[in-house]
Amino acid sequence: MFERIRVMLMKEFLELKRDPWAIFRLVAPLVIQLFIYGYAATFTVNHVSTVVLDLDHSQASRDLVSHFPATGRFEIVDNVTDQRQLNRDIDTGTAVAGIIIHAEFERRLLNGQTAPLEVVVDGTNSNTALIALGYVSQIVTVFQADYANALRASSGAAPGTVSVSLQERPWFNAGLEDRWFFIPGVIGTLALMQVVSLTAFAVVREREMGTLEQIMVSPISRVEFILGKTVPFFIIGLVDVALVTGLGAVWFHVPFVGSPFVLLFGSSLFLLAAIGLGLLLSTASRTQQQAFALNFFLVNPFFILSGFAFPISAMPEALQWFTFINPLRYFIVILRAVFLKGVGFAVLWPDFLGLALLASIMLGVSVLRFQKSLD
Amino acid sequence: MNGVPPAVQARGLTKRFGEFIAVDALDLEIAKGEVVGFIGPNGAGKSTTIRMLCGLLRPSAGTAIVAGYDIVREPETVRAHIGYMSQKFSLYGDLTVAENLRFFGGLYRVPRAELKERMAFAVTMAGLTGREDALVRTLAGGWKQRLALGCAILHRPPVLFLDEPTSGVEPEARRRFWDLIHSLAADGVTILVSTHYMDEAEYCNRIALIAAGHLIAIGSPGELKRRDLGGALVELESPQPGAALAALHGAPGVVEAAIFGDRLHVLLAPGTDAAALAPLLAAHGLTATPPKPIIPSLEDVFVRLVSRKPAPEAA
Numbered sequence: 001m002f003e004r005i006r007v008m009l010m011k012e013f014l015e016l017k018r019d020p021w022a023i024f025r026l027v028a029p030l031v032i033q034l035f036i037y038g039y040a041a042t043f044t045v046n047h048v049s050t051v052v053l054d055l056d057h058s059q060a061s062r063d064l065v066s067h068f069p070a071t072g073r074f075e076i077v078d079n080v081t082d083q084r085q086l087n088r089d090i091d092t093g094t095a096v097a098g099i100i101i102h103a104e105f106e107r108r109l110l111n112g113q114t115a116p117l118e119v120v121v122d123g124t125n126s127n128t129a130l131i132a133l134g135y136v137s138q139i140v141t142v143f144q145a146d147y148a149n150a151l152r153a154s155s156g157a158a159p160g161t162v163s164v165s166l167q168e169r170p171w172f173n174a175g176l177e178d179r180w181f182f183i184p185g186v187i188g189t190l191a192l193m194q195v196v197s198l199t200a201f202a203v204v205r206e207r208e209m210g211t212l213e214q215i216m217v218s219p220i221s222r223v224e225f226i227l228g229k230t231v232p233f234f235i236i237g238l239v240d241v242a243l244v245t246g247l248g249a250v251w252f253h254v255p256f257v258g259s260p261f262v263l264l265f266g267s268s269l270f271l272l273a274a275i276g277l278g279l280l281l282s283t284a285s286r287t288q289q290q291a292f293a294l295n296f297f298l299v300n301p302f303f304i305l306s307g308f309a310f311p312i313s314a315m316p317e318a319l320q321w322f323t324f325i326n327p328l329r330y331f332i333v334i335l336r337a338v339f340l341k342g343v344g345f346a347v348l349w350p351d352f353l354g355l356a357l358l359a360s361i362m363l364g365v366s367v368l369r370f371q372k373s374l375d
Numbered sequence: 376m377n378g379v380p381p382a383v384q385a386r387g388l389t390k391r392f393g394e395f396i397a398v399d400a401l402d403l404e405i406a407k408g409e410v411v412g413f414i415g416p417n418g419a420g421k422s423t424t425i426r427m428l429c430g431l432l433r434p435s436a437g438t439a440i441v442a443g444y445d446i447v448r449e450p451e452t453v454r455a456h457i458g459y460m461s462q463k464f465s466l467y468g469d470l471t472v473a474e475n476l477r478f479f480g481g482l483y484r485v486p487r488a489e490l491k492e493r494m495a496f497a498v499t500m501a502g503l504t505g506r507e508d509a510l511v512r513t514l515a516g517g518w519k520q521r522l523a524l525g526c527a528i529l530h531r532p533p534v535l536f537l538d539e540p541t542s543g544v545e546p547e548a549r550r551r552f553w554d555l556i557h558s559l560a561a562d563g564v565t566i567l568v569s570t571h572y573m574d575e576a577e578y579c580n581r582i583a584l585i586a587a588g589h590l591i592a593i594g595s596p597g598e599l600k601r602r603d604l605g606g607a608l609v610e611l612e613s614p615q616p617g618a619a620l621a622a623l624h625g626a627p628g629v630v631e632a633a634i635f636g637d638r639l640h641v642l643l644a645p646g647t648d649a650a651a652l653a654p655l656l657a658a659h660g661l662t663a664t665p666p667k668p669i670i671p672s673l674e675d676v677f678v679r680l681v682s683r684k685p686a687p688e689a690a
Contacts, residue, residue, distance in 0.1 A: 007481030011467060011474070018469040018510070210463030217429050218482045219455040372450075375392075375432050 004220050008228020016232070026236060027243070030190050034244050037186045038252045042178040045131040051078040051095035053086045058106035060147065064117070065099065067143050073135045086120070096122045097132055109147065180255070183248040184335035185308040187241055188328050191267070192274050192302060195237040197295050199230060199278025204291045207282075216372045226367060230275045237271040238264075258338030262345065266334040269355040273327035276362025283369040302328050330354045380443065382407045382534050382565035383428065387437030390423050397423040399588040400437065405567060407533075410560045412579030413569035414677065420588040421569040425538045428567070429459045442534045455483070458527035462539040464519045466526065468512030472503050475511055476526060483530035497525030500555060517548025524555060528564075535559065537568040541575065553578045573674045582673070586681045599676050606630050606642050608675060609649045609666035613639060613656070622659040623652070633678045640675055641666065
């Protein structure tokens with residue numbers, strides 16, 4: 001048994017060694033994608049281009065407007081004098097947000113009446129719009145408080161109203177850095193894409209070259225063949241995870257507070273599931289094009305239904321069930337927990353169990369489906 | 376033959392792909408040390424039969440004993456006792472000659488002590504001495520072909536299946552390859568080799584003609600050429616071969632007519648005079664050279680036998 005696995009492994013590594021692009025193909029996509037995610041993937045909304053229509057021209061209205069750029073969240077790109085100009089700015093995309101202060105703003109404030117402030121946002125990017133509106137309400141709250149204090153100070157009245165101040169304390173990611181959220185997830189996503197496609201293509205390529213037929217006509221067993229064919233990708237997958245974890249921690253300063261052993265164990269189970277998936281793809285594909293199409297078709301749903309970017313709890317229930325057969329779902333939980341929370345098996349055992357079940361089902365089915373015959 | 380069990384013995388071997396019957400109840404017996412040529416057009420069922428005998432395809436019905444083992448019940452044991460080579464010369468292009476040999480040697484668990492010697496033999500046989508470290512993808516077709524044969528016989532299989540091993544290789548390399556086949560047969564290896572080159576059929580001890588999944592005839596090249604035609608064969612040339620063929624088909628006294636290159640081969644019914652052909656063609660406004668009697672080639676026999684289906688028993 002070991003002799004056959006040994007020569008299979010030798011052959012795989014020799015082929016890899018002879019391929020001058022192998023290192024590039026294995027490493028570059030990972031590193032490039034890690035850097036793209038590290039730098040570009042962010043939910044933070046900064047420098048929202050804003051147009052202001054101030055119809056009040058009062059001290060209070062100018063004071064309010066000055067609160068906006070002060071936070072760095074908004075950037076006033078235009079001051080206009082009528083609604084039509086403001087609409088045009090939004091339509092052309094010159095501005096994403098519009099602030100309209102109606103006449104009588106200051107007078108109503110001084111009279112203790114409600115002074116309406118109108119905010120228009122471009123909702124084509126619903127996420128940005130929602131976040132920008134959140135910032136607006138924060139700014140208005142601050143303005144209100146400042147204005148009330150200033151009024152009281154000038155009138156010499158005693159503090160009257162009671163205000164509640166909210167103390168936000170996000171655990172595990174005190175600065176709410178998006179990068180800390182994304183990079184652990186990127187590790188799983190990249191490893192999945194890399195290992196599934198490498199495994200599927202490697203088997204299908206042998207089928208296309210005819211060498212698979214030549215191997216099947218030998219007395220090698222299915223398990224020997226599958227081990228010889230997949231162990232290299234398991235090793236490559238572990239190196240991938242280590243590389244991206246290292247870069248994430250060292251370059252992007254994502255804290256790694258958990259145990260490397262827990263990560264290694266989780267990665268191993270995850271890679272077994274990914275290899276099983278790749279083998280399943282290879283048994284369903286005659287040509288590399290078919291494998292490519294299948295891979296392409298699968299990767300996006302796996303990505304979206306993983307909790308990587310979109311919370312699973314917000315998905316319709318039917319789709320939530322689908323996430324249970326997605327190895328990435330479990331691995332992303334493990335990755336984030338190991339990186340940021342530092343918890344171990346005591347907490348993560350359901351995810352380890354899920355991964356272990358998926359890995360054994362996928363590998364088992366692929367071994368059964370992989371027949372040593374052509375029909 | 377002398378009490379030695381046949382190396383290959385197929386009984387009612389059948390392969391269906393859905394509705395399509397690729398191989399239909401094929402019976403075949405090959406004696407030890409024999410070289411049997413499998414001849415037939417593309418899609419006749421040659422590869423399917425060979426793949427069933429190798430255990431690469433499961434028969435839909437029937438079975439076969441190969442090297443003493445049942446292909447349905449003991450496929451893994453069969454695999455250990457056969458060598459197989461396909462027209463793709465399935466080698467690893469990014470591995471060297473020696474690395475390919477070592478890989479296949481390991482796959483068949485050739486003992487380490489013997490591997491070196493057997494590798495040296497395969498390298499010599501392929502004519503690759505001194506090029507053991509060359510990457511296989513840099514080799515020309517003929518060398519790849521002989522190396523693929525070398526890889527297929529590293530474990531000294533008693534039975535060898537070669538599926539169109541000479542396709543796409545230049546004639547000189549083909550001739551050398553057949554020399555190798557005969558030297559292996561001289562050592563007692565049984566070889567079933569498929570080809571669609573009719574000239575190669577002459578190199579075989581026996582020929583199995585296969586068409587549309589049926590074994591039509593089997594025998595030595597000499598036997599096949601002597602029997603079966605049942606009439607005189609003449610050859611003639613016509614400037615309008617297509618029209619002449621149409622005129623001759625079904626004409627009285629003509630059993631069979633076929634185009635061979637730029638000539639027509641006409642099989643006459645017994646008692647028919649070849650001189651009757653010229654007026655027959657003239658009646659259609661066609662001209663032809665005077666018919667001359669020829670000795671049938673295997674191809675003539677093949678055309679005749681295929682057209683006689685579906686009543687092969689009548690032969």
